Amino acid sequence: MIIVRVKYRTPEGQRDAFLQQLFDEGLPQACRAEEGNICYDYFLNYEDPNEILLLEMWKNSEALAKHGKEPHFTRIGQVRVENDVKSVVESFDSKPRK
Numbered sequence: 001m002i003i004v005r006v007k008y009r010t011p012e013g014q015r016d017a018f019l020q021q022l023f024d025e026g027l028p029q030a031c032r033a034e035e036g037n038i039c040y041d042y043f044l045n046y047e048d049p050n051e052i053l054l055l056e057m058w059k060n061s062e063a064l065a066k067h068g069k070e071p072h073f074t075r076i077g078q079v080r081v082e083n084d085v086k087s088v089v090e091s092f093d094s095k096p097r098k
Helices: 015-024 027-032 061-067 071-082
Strands: 002-009 037-044 051-058 086-093
Touching: 002 061, 015 027, 015 051, 015 071, 027 037, 027 071, 051 061
Parallel strands: none
Antiparallel strands: 002 051, 002 086, 037 051
């Protein structure tokens, strides 16, 4: 399983508008519907109203690679740029424990 953690930083007071645009365009929903997606969930930081955490889990690296080629993935990046949202992405390969 591949785990991806994306930390978004929105301009002051723009967190909800950014999230609303993503959902209005159906982008998270499209990601969740992809083959190999296990989890695609957003979390809000109540101590920092300009931060969003996105947690993604993918069945394997092939599913994640395919995700990166989808039109809705490209659109998420465009929405981020349009809204001047910064991001930091980290990924982890989670091997099953024996």
